[in-house]
Amino acid sequence: xxxxxxxxxxxxxxxxxxxxxxxxxxxxxxxxxxxxxxxxxxxxxxxxxxxxxxxxxxxxxxxxxxxxxxxxxxxxxxxxxxxxxxxxxxxxxxxxxxxxxxxxxxxxxxxxxxxxxxxxxxxxxxxxxxxxxxxxxxxxxxxxxxxxxxxxxxxxxxxxxxxxxxxxxxxxxxxxxxxxxxxxxxxxxxxxxxxxxxxxxxxxxxxxxxxxxxxxxxxxxxxxxxxxxxxxxxxxxxxxxxxxxxxxxxxxxxxxxxxxxx
Amino acid sequence: xxxxxxxxxxxxxxxxxxxxxxxxxxxxxxxxxxxxxxxxxxxxxxxxxxxxxxxxxxxxxxxxxxxxxxxxxxxxxxxxxxxxxxxxxxxxxxxxxxxxxxxxxxxxxxxxxxxxxxxxxxxxxxxxxxxxxxxxxxxxxxxxxxxxxxxxxxxxxxxxxxxxxxxxxxxxxxxxxxxxxxxxxxxxxxxxxxxxxxxxxxxxxxxxxxxxxxxxxxxxxxxxxxxxxxxxxxxxxxxxxxxxxxxxxxxxxxxxxxxxxx
Numbered sequence: 001x002x003x004x005x006x007x008x009x010x011x012x013x014x015x016x017x018x019x020x021x022x023x024x025x026x027x028x029x030x031x032x033x034x035x036x037x038x039x040x041x042x043x044x045x046x047x048x049x050x051x052x053x054x055x056x057x058x059x060x061x062x063x064x065x066x067x068x069x070x071x072x073x074x075x076x077x078x079x080x081x082x083x084x085x086x087x088x089x090x091x092x093x094x095x096x097x098x099x100x101x102x103x104x105x106x107x108x109x110x111x112x113x114x115x116x117x118x119x120x121x122x123x124x125x126x127x128x129x130x131x132x133x134x135x136x137x138x139x140x141x142x143x144x145x146x147x148x149x150x151x152x153x154x155x156x157x158x159x160x161x162x163x164x165x166x167x168x169x170x171x172x173x174x175x176x177x178x179x180x181x182x183x184x185x186x187x188x189x190x191x192x193x194x195x196x197x198x199x200x201x202x203x204x205x206x207x208x209x210x211x212x213x214x215x216x217x218x219x220x221x222x223x224x225x226x227x228x229x230x231x232x233x234x235x236x237x238x239x240x241x242x243x244x245x246x247x248x249x250x251x252x253x254x255x256x257x258x259x260x261x262x
Numbered sequence: 263x264x265x266x267x268x269x270x271x272x273x274x275x276x277x278x279x280x281x282x283x284x285x286x287x288x289x290x291x292x293x294x295x296x297x298x299x300x301x302x303x304x305x306x307x308x309x310x311x312x313x314x315x316x317x318x319x320x321x322x323x324x325x326x327x328x329x330x331x332x333x334x335x336x337x338x339x340x341x342x343x344x345x346x347x348x349x350x351x352x353x354x355x356x357x358x359x360x361x362x363x364x365x366x367x368x369x370x371x372x373x374x375x376x377x378x379x380x381x382x383x384x385x386x387x388x389x390x391x392x393x394x395x396x397x398x399x400x401x402x403x404x405x406x407x408x409x410x411x412x413x414x415x416x417x418x419x420x421x422x423x424x425x426x427x428x429x430x431x432x433x434x435x436x437x438x439x440x441x442x443x444x445x446x447x448x449x450x451x452x453x454x455x456x457x458x459x460x461x462x463x464x465x466x467x468x469x470x471x472x473x474x475x476x477x478x479x480x481x482x483x484x485x486x487x488x489x490x491x492x493x494x495x496x497x498x499x500x501x502x503x504x505x506x507x508x509x510x511x512x513x514x515x516x517x518x519x520x521x522x523x524x
Contacts, residue, residue, distance in 0.1 A: 024286035028496040052324055052343050055317035059491045062314055081314050082370050083345030108344050108373045229321045234290040 013247045019224045020183075021241040027182055027228070028060055030217035034180065035064030041199045042178045042213045044134035046127065047081045050149055051108070053138035055083070056229055057182050061136060082127070084109055086145050102190060104148040110156070122168070125160035128153060130173040138227060140184040140216060147191030150177055150212060161207050169207050176202070176209040183225055184216030275509045281486045282445075283503040289444055289490070290322055292479035296442065297326030303461050304440045304475045306396035308389065309343045312411055313370065315400035317345070318491055319444050323398060344389070346371055348407050364452060366410040372418070384430075387422035390415060392435040400489060402446040402478060409453030412439055412474060423469050431469050438464070438471040445487055446478035 022030075038044060044065055049058035058081050066076040085107030110126035123129075135149050157175050164172065179193065196202055196211035203210050231237040284292075300306060306327055311320035320343050328338040347369030372388035385391075397411050419437050426434065441455065458464055458473035465472050493499040 024290075024490070025496050025500065028286075028490070028493075032494070032496075049313075049317070049345075051311075051345055052321045052340075055311070055321045055343075055345075056491075059314045059317045063492055063494065078314075080347070080369060081317075082347065083311075083313055083317075085342070085344065085373075107342060111347075111370045111373060228286070228290070229318075230325055231290075232294070232325065234287050234294075238287065 013243065015240060015244060017224075019226045020220060021226045021237055021244065022182075022218075022228065023238050023241050024228045026241070027057070027217070030182065031057060031060045032064050034215050034217045035061055038134070038178070038180065038213075038215055039065065042134065042176070042215075043132055044079055044178060045131040046133050047079055048110075048133055048135045048149070048153065049081055049083045050135065050137040050145060051083050051085045053227075054136040057138060057180065058083075058136040061134075061180065080127075082110055084149065086149060088144060102142075102144055104145055106152075109152075120163075122163045123160040125156045125175075128157050128175060129160050130175055132176045132178065134178040134180055136180045138182050139225060140179075140181040140189075143189035143191045143193065146179055146181070147193060150179065150193060153177065154208065157208055158206075172207055174204040174207055174209060176213065178213035178215065180215045180217075182217050182227075184219045185222045185225075186219060187222035275505065277502060277506060279486075281488045282482060283488045283499055283506065284444075284480075284490065285500050285503050286490045288503070289319070289479070292444065293319060293322045294326050296477050296479045297323055300396070300440070300442070300475075300477055301327065304396065304438070304477075305394055306341055306440060307393040308395050309341055310372075310395055310397045310411070310415065311343055311345045312397065312399040312407060313345050313347045315489075316398040319400060319442065320345075320398040323396075323442065342389075344372055346411065348411060350406060364404075364406055366407055368414075371414075382425075384425040385422040387418045387437075390419050390437060391422050392437055394438045394440065396440040396442055396475075398442045400444050401487060402441075402443040402451075405451035405453045405455065408441055408443070409455060412441065412455060415439065416470065419470055420468075434469055436466040436469055436471060438475065440475035440477065442477045442479075444479050444489075446481045447484045447487075448481060449484035 044061075047058045047061060047065075049055055062078055062081060065079045067079060069075040069077045087105045087107060089103045089105060110128070133153065135146065135153070137146060137149075140146055154177065161169055161172075193212045193214065194210065195214040199213065201211060202213075226237065228234060228237060306323075309320045309323060309327075311317055324340055324343060327341045329341060331337040331339045349367045349369060351365045351367060372390070395415065397408065397415070399408060399411075402408055416439065423431055423434075455474045455476065456472060457476040461475065463473060464475075488499065490496060490499060
């Protein structure tokens, strides 16, 4: 048996590299389990999917986050999804090395046409106000994109709250933010989020939670993750995932009993 | 062997019903094949994903529609995705039987803040102008949602074109629309699209194509389709899909050699 590239021979267990390779089904099942936790703790009213990575997790989450209709108790209602488009700067003329991977480009935001302003000039911040808003993405790597999304949405909410009198504000249900990612990579982050250690720590100040409910379906070492939706050859992806699985370990993770960075 | 529900015994080949059950991998591979056709014929510049059904297909399509960067030929660029939110009226107080399933609710549209208007007051219709715009959804059933999306986007483009002089319009690259769905169901439609029989029939009038490039990864009989992202039990879904596959037929389709409505 020969391996023309030599890659497999040099990697453990016949795998070409140390990437993690979750399958669609792996991710679907992980989302299901985490949705159960979120239904108990956070009860999302609205999903904000960061495109394109957040699209698949948000769509699957919706399946597991249906809510009973208050008017028709026999009926289950979908939690609405709004999409925002965010990208980290890639190599573009005029962008410095320093900016690459740290600055966020906004390609789509909540539909401003829907930012309802009533006859008293009060805004609902594009539907965010008084909701438990869950921001959804595929991976939390440097935390830069999530940081940007949270702070910009929070800014929209605070601005909308200014259009209410203190008395009106006190009547509004509080606005809370949560984050869901499929994978959170351990390691240094470039930006921070005020992650709540526990839901009991949630404090509402001026109508908004001061913390973020944080959910990662899986926390991984700082490995490269090959998401299934990025694959040109999904059959080969699944074959390599099964190979890693058969060896009792994730691709990229050390063999059982070996050193573990988790 | 007994079947407590009695359903399996009454259905062909131990399947509980006549639904079609594509797996994630089935759909991923179908999208790959159709993307090759679209890259040749239509060359999408922008995907407009109808949420939530269009999210998964749009994200997978992006993997197969990368374009060579004109400035850096060694680099591949993602085709951008914009999301719009459309739902058919469900049963809601005050909505007549007639409206259910025929009227479309717009929950998000292209970000109006990005509808660039230049110093001469010219608009780019939220980035649509001069692009090959591919509208993406999971299924074309009654065609109502796709009809709405196409006509509303077309309206935006025509309105933007009014802000240009005839001479300026002649200089602009044409705007074209395409539609991609994973499944098109055969059967009567409630709304029509001006589907081009062939790309050779494409005619540009006043800067916009008069037709629609139409792509369905699979055309099915009017069966119920269980999409994988809707499943609470993805393992059981895949088991039933494999069972149908092992019998040499799709769940819901007649056995080979039997009558075929396709």
